[in-house]
Amino acid sequence: MQQGNPMDKRARAAIVTVDQKQRVIDWNEAAQDLFGYSPDEATGRELTSLVTGSDKKTLQEARQFRERVMAGNPVPATKSIRYRKDGTPVDVILGGAPITIDGASVGMFVVYTDVTRRQRMERELRESRERYRNLVENQGEGVAIVTPEDRFLFANPAAHEILGVPRGALVDRELKEFLDEKDRSLVADQKERRRAGETSTYELDIARPDGERRTLLVTASPRPSDDGQFKGTLAVFRDISERKELERTLEWEAEANSVIAGLMRALLGSATIADISDLVLRGARYLTDSAFGYVGVIESETGHLVCPTMTREIWDMCQVENKSTVFEHFGGLWGWVLENQESLMTNEPSDDPRSSGTPDGHIPVRRLLAAPAMIDGRLVGQVALANADRDYTERDLSLVERLADIHALAIQHLQAEEQLRQHRENLEEMVERRSRELREAQEKLLRNEKLSMLGQLAGSINHELRGPLGNIKSGAYFLDMALEEPDDDVDDTLTLLQHEVDRAESIVSSLLNFVRTKEPQRGPVNVNHLIDDILSHTEMPETIDVLRDADEDFSMVLGDSDQLRQAFRNLITNAVEAMPEGGQLTIQTSRSHRDLATPGGQVIVSVSDTGEGIPEEIRDRIFEPLFSTKSDGVGLGLALAHMLVEAHDGTIDLESEKDHGATFTVRLPLADGGDEDP
Numbered sequence: 001m002q003q004g005n006p007m008d009k010r011a012r013a014a015i016v017t018v019d020q021k022q023r024v025i026d027w028n029e030a031a032q033d034l035f036g037y038s039p040d041e042a043t044g045r046e047l048t049s050l051v052t053g054s055d056k057k058t059l060q061e062a063r064q065f066r067e068r069v070m071a072g073n074p075v076p077a078t079k080s081i082r083y084r085k086d087g088t089p090v091d092v093i094l095g096g097a098p099i100t101i102d103g104a105s106v107g108m109f110v111v112y113t114d115v116t117r118r119q120r121m122e123r124e125l126r127e128s129r130e131r132y133r134n135l136v137e138n139q140g141e142g143v144a145i146v147t148p149e150d151r152f153l154f155a156n157p158a159a160h161e162i163l164g165v166p167r168g169a170l171v172d173r174e175l176k177e178f179l180d181e182k183d184r185s186l187v188a189d190q191k192e193r194r195r196a197g198e199t200s201t202y203e204l205d206i207a208r209p210d211g212e213r214r215t216l217l218v219t220a221s222p223r224p225s226d227d228g229q230f231k232g233t234l235a236v237f238r239d240i241s242e243r244k245e246l247e248r249t250l251e252w253e254a255e256a257n258s259v260i261a262g263l264m265r266a267l268l269g270s271a272t273i274a275d276i277s278d279l280v281l282r283g284a285r286y287l288t289d290s291a292f293g294y295v296g297v298i299e300s301e302t303g304h305l306v307c308p309t310m311t312r313e314i315w316d317m318c319q320v321e322n323k324s325t326v327f328e329h330f331g332g333l334w335g336w337v338l339e340n341q342e343s344l345m346t347n348e349p350s351d352d353p354r355s356s357g358t359p360d361g362h363i364p365v366r367r368l369l370a371a372p373a374m375i376d377g378r379l380v381g382q383v384a385l386a387n388a389d390r391d392y393t394e395r396d397l398s399l400v401e402r403l404a405d406i407h408a409l410a411i412q413h414l415q416a417e418e419q420l421r422q423h424r425e426n427l428e429e430m431v432e433r434r435s436r437e438l439r440e441a442q443e444k445l446l447r448n449e450k451l452s453m454l455g456q457l458a459g460s461i462n463h464e465l466r467g468p469l470g471n472i473k474s475g476a477y478f479l480d481m482a483l484e485e486p487d488d489d490v491d492d493t494l495t496l497l498q499h500e501v502d503r504a505e506s507i508v509s510s511l512l513n514f515v516r517t518k519e520p521q522r523g524p525v526n527v528n529h530l531i532d533d534i535l536s537h538t539e540m541p542e543t544i545d546v547l548r549d550a551d552e553d554f555s556m557v558l559g560d561s562d563q564l565r566q567a568f569r570n571l572i573t574n575a576v577e578a579m580p581e582g583g584q585l586t587i588q589t590s591r592s593h594r595d596l597a598t599p600g601g602q603v604i605v606s607v608s609d610t611g612e613g614i615p616e617e618i619r620d621r622i623f624e625p626l627f628s629t630k631s632d633g634v635g636l637g638l639a640l641a642h643m644l645v646e647a648h649d650g651t652i653d654l655e656s657e658k659d660h661g662a663t664f665t666v667r668l669p670l671a672d673g674g675d676e677d678p
Contacts, residue, residue, distance in 0.1 A: 014112040036085030069096040164208030178206040194222040259283030274308040276410040290385040343371040373408035520560035543582025551590040558671040567644040570637040578611030601670040608663040
């Protein structure tokens, strides 16, 4: 057989030669491989019975094919189905040509090309395309193809839904229509990465045509051309707005819990109400994105609103003169909250019927959020916020109400602590006062006991000593008269005897005067005149200088002139005796102003010396009867002065330093209206 012979055994197509009666004359290897019959099995058999099958349509197609070919009309390749020996169908492209001798058809060549695999591949490709189309069309994630110029070339229904655009209306629209300026920069950066062949995943915020914002998680892959050039982007994206909102909510809740925990720590610590108010305000402003705000406390005594945080937040921007952090009257929306004890949230204050407008100089309020702080139905404070860079939400209102509750607890806690502190101070003061009164009562009882004993002693001494002292005095007088010219020793002895008798009688008289002191016979007394008179009748040692400092604008005291004279004389005498080597005696008189402690005013007299001073260890006993630091003293002068001053509703105090003398200060109440000398 010559090269190119249709019956070439190596031909890839199955070639069968048949005669006029369709009996097989030749059957090549490709035919054997295609249909499963060997040449021996096929030769001499009718072709139709071998490969056509039994269905009428196939038989009719085979008859028409044979008639056309035998009529000398070549039949172009035609798709058909034939059957193998085992009955399995095969897809073939069928062609044929007549065999003619002297112009007469004596048979034909039938050529079968196996396209089963190609058909299967085409079918699988169609099925794959259909599956891919269904996958792209029906999946929940958006799929889009974008050109290098960032125009939509394709978008599945989910992409239209996510972007808020009607189906079919995305093609040829620009991506930048959905982006803010900052997000356009992000998309440009990501596109450069795709030009470099990278696939990237990132989050992108978009603004839909209806104004709603969404957050997308985008996975973008480059679409290379056949020559490897960048020809656009395949983007798969899903809407993660709910997840992001949940994340933001959880983050916000964590921050809110952190703020509340900080407040509770401060509440349990030693923070002041100003500190707590500042913490509440800072936390509320941060969590609500508010520009301004204040936290106030209602004064329980006055009902005024005190805002310790006001100056820290908005003081510099407020142009109102005579500003104050204390509000006696409540007005506007914030006042409505206090008056009605209800929370308020408005993002359009100017349209709120409860608003009275913004007074001149005040900061304009664009949004307002306020909540009262309540304790057992009682208003104790307020948390107010204004001018967030977004609308306030119910979440913001709930937070501010929680913070107002904590603020109320803080106020209650601190008020309770203050009450406890005051109660403790009052208790301590009461205990101290009671203890002082008890000590004074004990001292008075002891003093009265001493005075009683002293009175008994004075009576006994007076009774027992007056007679002997009188006899001794008479005897000394008799001897002095009897002896015409006694010698010097006798004369000195008689003089000493007379002096000691006089001294003994003076001690007895002092005792009697001390224990027999009567109630003061009160009358107007000018203390200045009284002291000047005492000084004029006192023999003052030459070694002592007297400094007199008297207030000319003087008032009268109501007292017993003789008793006061005795008291001041004793103090002056004590001061003179404290300076045996000489020094300076200073006597000052003045009047005090009227105040809460002394509503009637006082006369103040101080007697100072420059002696050695009184030791600290005996200062508490200096006014005790019969206590003296002098070897020849009886210890009644200061005690009598103390007793007489107290009898006139006055006080006497001592100040002394070692080697710097002592000062006795007497305070006596002024007589009502007694400003003139009697």
